[in-house]
Amino acid sequence: MYTPKKICNIYHKHKDVSDDTTRVAAWFLGPKGENEGILVNCIKDSIVHHAKFRATHYNKDDPEYITSDIKKDPKYKEAVKVFEKHLQDLRERLTFGVPFFTPRYQAHMLWDVAIPAVAGYVTAMLYNQNNVATEASTITSEIELEVGKDLCELMGFKTADGKADPWGHITSGGTVANIESLWVARNMKYMPLAIKTLLITDEKYKAARELKIAVWPKNVEKEFTSLYLDELLRLNPDLVMKFIGQIAEACFGDSEQESRDKVIKDLTPLTLQYLGYIEFAQKHGIIMRSPKVLVPASKHYSWPKGATLLGLGENGALGVKVDEYCRMDMNDLKEKISYCKRNNYTILMVVAVMGSTAEGSCDNLFGILGLRDFAHWEEMNYFIHVDAAWGGYVRTMLPDLKAPITLNTKALDDQYVPTLNISLHVQIQFRVMGFADSVTVDPHKAGYIPYPAGAICYRNGDFRYIINMGAPYIKSEDDLNMGTYGIEGSKPGAAPVAVWLTHRTIPLNNHGYGLILGQCMFSVKRFYCQWMMLAQKNDPFVISMIHPLPKIIIGPFLGKSEEYIKDYIKNNIIGKTNEEISNNPTSMNLLTEIGPDILINAFVFNYRKKDGTLNTDVNKVNELNGKLIDQYSMTSKPEEIKDIDILIMGNQYSSTTYEETLKRVSKELCYEVPKEEYSLKMINSTILNPWPTAYEFLTGITEAFKDGLIRIINEMNAAEP
Known part of the structure; x- marks a missing residue:
């Protein structure tokens, strides 16, 4: 078993910690369980309050059933012992699960859950409300309605005179929300x-x-x-x-x-x-061809699944190519719309993704809306849905939702843990999100809420009436009748309560969620630079980032070459402290505009053979990256997880889906492109940790990864004749 090198402490000791930093620290249990006391007290108080409520709810002479005599009975005591034993066994078993709370975890789109989310969920769970009907959830259905209003406002859906109010509700996840929007x-x-x-x-x-x-x-x-x-x-x-x-x-x-x-x-x-x-x-009296939904070719699996369930057929989810930045290719979108027009296919919906789950890319929603509403391309009309399951909460990072678009060049606050704004491209897309017809957003991703908590929001709340299939036993007031609109029947009232309490504790603006995610953004951009510059001149490997440096960067880097920008990164970001970077407006400007749109770094390695030349076999490229994924992911044995320096995940990118991206990657890695379709294994690093790490931890963790990479390369070269 490979023994990782020791990495220094994750945090600097810093005397001048800002108010914002300390407020964020109160919202999570902490990577070392530092806020155990807060969570224990919250849960304990909720249980005590609930038990007291049970005891006093009916002021009648209802007798207790579980008496002191029953508690003294040996069978009662034995039943308690059996439960406690299995509970302890469960606790031990769960310690071999995913350690998502650690800063070393950079795999899937999750991190720690917020303390108010846990407290809200447990508190409501004791009441076991079913939001299928208000008669089974008198309070939690009301709370779900309030949460829907929160999310509609966050997504940019506004109430206007003479128009139907926006409306949203909680689902089990983004898959159900996406399918409902298609329905x-x-x-x-x-x-x-x-x-x-x-x-x-x-x-x-x-x-x-x-x-x-x-x-x-x-x-x-x-x-x-x-x-x-x-x-x-x-x-x-x-x-x-x-x-x-x-x-x-x-x-x-x-x-x-x-x-x-x-x-x-x-x-x-x-x-x-x-x-x-x-x-x-x-x-x-019509002839129908199966309608289509146009989605990026990198589509989430929920779209072909939804197309199948709604009778469109799996190929009803028609893929639109993505460009070299992994965003929907607008020229190919036009071509696909024209194709549908020529072949008499009705287009139900065009889907724009705000934060793809593999690369964190944001499609050109501004252009997609313009193509329908202003260009009137092929005179076809259709729903525009935004799949912001991953990126929706990032909209809280906008400095002021009513302010004009600005390019932020410094931290939002003068603090040790800096925040970074979203890029100009992402700002533009978020500004126009309110013109879409519906939006999916997952509180259980960047909202730090326990599963299950997805959501769907409609610009026009009346849209929900056309999928109403009320069960005959359900009796509810129309405004609170959450369960009859949507795919699910029974659903936990605890889920929207968890979202509600967290929204009331952590504001949906740049002083709450925007602060947390702004710190995540700073961290992911620092890691982007660190990964991009990982290979030194004499190292036996090269790296290609899935997100290339932008061709145009507004500000001091306008017109500068890629070599100039990399040289700037080497001298002004690599090796610098968080304070030094955040106090340099030029560096903050650069970090804002480079790297992924939404919190996911993706990259791939190639290696040098014994003679020092780069490997040209794409199968060997896949072998190398596959070994790295095995070494640094949850595919390892559970008992070995604690010995892994960093937890990442892998993905496969098809040359058909990612044609433009892989053209560039193949040139940077110098492998021969097969004539037939092929797939390339990529490494994904997701950061939802709100505390950017001290520089020593950043370099320590990437250098430890580098040691493992070189070890695998040496083993592969040693195995060659």
Whole structure:
């Protein structure tokens, strides 16, 4: 077993610790369990409070069941001993699990959970509320509604006069949230056909037959019943939902919810959701081809899964190429839209990713919105969904959500643990997020909340009504009826409570979550520089970063060459303390603009053979990186985890999906590109630790990794004839 070199203490002793730093320290248990007392007291007080509540809730003469005599019984005592034994066994067993709380853990998208999140979850769990209906969750459903409002506001969805309020709810995770958004987009796309058929065939709706609606994209008003199929399929979904209210007013005298419900009830038997694809096409006299959802080719598995579940087929999730920065290629998006137009495929949705799970990249949402709303590319209309499961909470890093876009060149506060702003590219995408139709965000990722806590937010809260499938036994007030909207039935009330209490403790701005994630951003950019410059002149390896240095950096590096920038990094960032870097506006400017968009470094190594030349066999490149992944990941034996210097994870990148990225990587690593499709193993390092480490720890951990890398290279070379 490889013995790691000793690494110095993670933290400097620093006298002048800022108020912000100490506040962040109060929010987590700590890598060494330093805040044990706070958490113990919180949990203990919640249990005592709950037990007292049980004892005093009914002021009646209800007898105790578990009496002192029962507690003295040997069988009672034996049952307690059995439980305590298995509980202790469980505690010991769990110590061999993932040590996600340590700064050495840089694998998956998780770190420590916030103390208020744990306290909130445990406190609510004692009440065991089921948010499927308010009668089973009188308080926690109300809390989930409040959390939905929190997240809608964070995502940029605003309440406006004359428009439906935004609405959101908690899900088990991003996968369910993504699939729900696709479900809404599908139902919404084909709803106009059901409306037209209802108006024409049902005499009850005769008064609404001459109602008009603006037809996208030129917004020319036409009678709804006169619209052709392609016009129906590109109507603005907001106008369609509003039109249902107009029908109610024309036929029932008002557009109140009760009247709208009558319309929806009559519409239901005509909808795709009710009939299925074949009968729907027959009912409305159309020929249907399977619709498409356009997603980056690096798509999360939830998209082909959702396409399959909704009957689109796995290939219904049509991949759009990514560029060399692993962001959706806008030219290929145009090509895919044109392809759908030529082949009569209806586009349900275009998905922009804010923080891809493999590289932390943010797509050009500004361009995607512009392509639909201003360029009117191919005159096709569709939902725009933002998959911000990973990156959503990073929006709290915007210095002021109402301020104009600025390029931050210094720490947000004068503190030892500096924060770093998001890049100009990411700022732009976050500023326009509120114009999307729906957003997925996962509190259990960058929100530091226990699983399960994903979420889906809708710009127009009325969209939720088109997937309402209320169970007959559920009785709830409409505003609190969280469980009937969405995929899940029973769901824990404790999850939204954990989110709610954490939001009230850690503000959703740059003095709360933005402060934590700003420190994470500083740390990930420092590691980016450290990894990029890891290979020295005489080292037996080279490294290629998945995120290249930007071609354009606004500020003092405008027009500077890559060699100039690397030289600056070597002299002004490598070897410098956090204080020195944060006090240098030029360095902070550079760190802001380079590296990943969202908190994930990705890189790959190649090695030099015995004769000093670089290996040219891509299979050997994969072998080297595969061995590194095995050495420094949770694939190791559980008892050996504590001996690993840094925990990372691996990924495979297809040459088809990442064509532009791998073109550059192959040149930097000097391997021969196979003629057929191939995959390249990459290393991923995710940082959600809010405390940037002292320089000695940073270099110590990367140098220890370097020692292991060289050892593996030597073993591979020794095995060669």
